[in-house]
Amino acid sequence: MGKKVMVVDDSKFMYEEIKFFLNKSEFEVVGYSKDGEGAVACYDQCMPDVVTMDIVLPGIDGFEASAEILKVHPDAKIIVVSSLAYDDTMTRATEIGAKGFLFKPIEKALLLEALSKVFEEENA
Amino acid sequence: MESEIDIQKILDDAVRDITKRLAGIDLERAPSSLLEEDDDIASLYTATTGSFQIKVVCHAQTRLLRYIAEKMARRPVEDSEMEEVYVKEYFNILCGHVISKINRLTNGSARIGIPEYYRGFYVVDDCPGGMLEVSYKSIAGNFQVEGRYPEKQ
Numbered sequence: 299m300g301k302k303v304m305v306v307d308d309s310k311f312m313y314e315e316i317k318f319f320l321n322k323s324e325f326e327v328v329g330y331s332k333d334g335e336g337a338v339a340c341y342d343q344c345m346p347d348v349v350t351m352d353i354v355l356p357g358i359d360g361f362e363a364s365a366e367i368l369k370v371h372p373d374a375k376i377i378v379v380s381s382l383a384y385d386d387t388m389t390r391a392t393e394i395g396a397k398g399f400l401f402k403p404i405e406k407a408l409l410l411e412a413l414s415k416v417f418e419e420e421n422a
Numbered sequence: 423m424e425s426e427i428d429i430q431k432i433l434d435d436a437v438r439d440i441t442k443r444l445a446g447i448d449l450e451r452a453p454s455s456l457l458e459e460d461d462d463i464a465s466l467y468t469a470t471t472g473s474f475q476i477k478v479v480c481h482a483q484t485r486l487l488r489y490i491a492e493k494m495a496r497r498p499v500e501d502s503e504m505e506e507v508y509v510k511e512y513f514n515i516l517c518g519h520v521i522s523k524i525n526r527l528t529n530g531s532a533r534i535g536i537p538e539y540y541r542g543f544y545v546v547d548d549c550p551g552g553m554l555e556v557s558y559k560s561i562a563g564n565f566q567v568e569g570r571y572p573e574k575q
Contacts, residue, residue: 308536309511310504311494318496354514356536381518386531402515403443 301417304329304346306337306363307379308355312402316350319406325413332356334363341367341374348416350400353380353387364394375416379404428527429569430554433478436519437556437567444512445493447486449558449565456557456564457481457543465544466513468537470521473530476571477546478517486563510537546570 303325305313310332317327329344331337334355341349349367353360364376378391381402391399398412434451441447457463462484469477491499491508499505517534525532551572558565 309507309514311508311511314495354518354534354536381515382522382533386525402518403440 300324300326301348301413302326302328302344302346303413304331304337304340304344304349306331306334306340306349306355306360307352308332309352312350312352312379312404315404316409319404319409323410325410334358334360334366337363338366338370341371348375348377348397348413350377350379351396353378353382361390361394364396368395377412377416429476429524429571430556432520432523432527433554433567433569434556436516436523437558437565440512440516440519441490444515445490445562447490447493447560447562449560452557452559452564454557455481455555455566456559457483457566461564463543464509465540465542466509466537467540467544467546468513468517468535470532470534472532474521474524474528474532474571476521476524476532476569478520478567478569479544479546480513480516480565480567481543482565483563486560486565489562506539510539513537 301324305316305327307313313330320327329340329346331340335357351360351364367374376396377398377400378396379400380387388399397416400408400412438449441449463481464484464487465479465481467479487509488505490512491505494508514537521532521534554569556567
């Protein structure tokens with residue numbers, strides 16, 4: 299099994315898109331949650347190596363969900379994925395401890411690069 | 423409030439860019455709406471909160487939305503619920519790009535709401551202020567986007 303990825307996004311399209319892009323790569327999607335509250339429970343269940351986290355979610359947003367996960371799992375690696383591409387979002391993502399940021403619509407090459415970079419930094 | 427021309431250009435740029443990237447469709451500007459009363463139409467709607475208030479609604483022929491959904495899914499989409507999932511995400515991404523650019527222009531931090539999908543022509547509540555409308559045609563169908571916002575922001 300490759301490195302485990304958990305996808306958090308209220309749209310199943312993003313789950314399918316990321317799964318499609320990661321097919322035949324060193325990464326494998328092992329978990330999916332459509333909201334922030336579910337993300338925390340899903341993380342505990344599948345213990346992924348990395349999480350892709352949408353920001354606009356029903357209930358608690360992606361920032362709050364990320365903070366909740368990091369409280370319990372401070373080594374969690376979270377990449378924020380959003381169509382909201384402005385400085386405030388990226389600053390907040392960094393502040394809560396996200397390891398990367400991807401803008402929607404995501405591209406396969408940039409997704410793989412962001413995922414790889416997370417583990418390169420860990421090994422550095 | 424930024425000039426109407428700026429907001430309209432932002433809307434137009436985002437609509438064309440995202441539609442091309444997600445569905446491979448080249449939208450061509452139409453001088454006015456090509457949507458007919460008896461067209462099979464669906465609408466997507468969202469409103470922002472925060473520093474900039476705008477309501478964005480798009481009306482499209484359902485055959486265009488079906489085309490967009492199938493391109494995003496990379497397969498035929500028979501299930502109308504799944505079609506709704508794809509087109510709502512399409513609209514979510516499009517509006518995210520619009521609001522991001524408006525935020526940069528206004529140095530603001532508006533956020534978009536979760537998109538809503540309606541069968542038929544969804545009429546936005548009257549909101550005193552400005553209105554923008556941009557119409558498009560394509561080989562896959564016709565499309566119209568409206569933005570309504572209070573004048574002073």
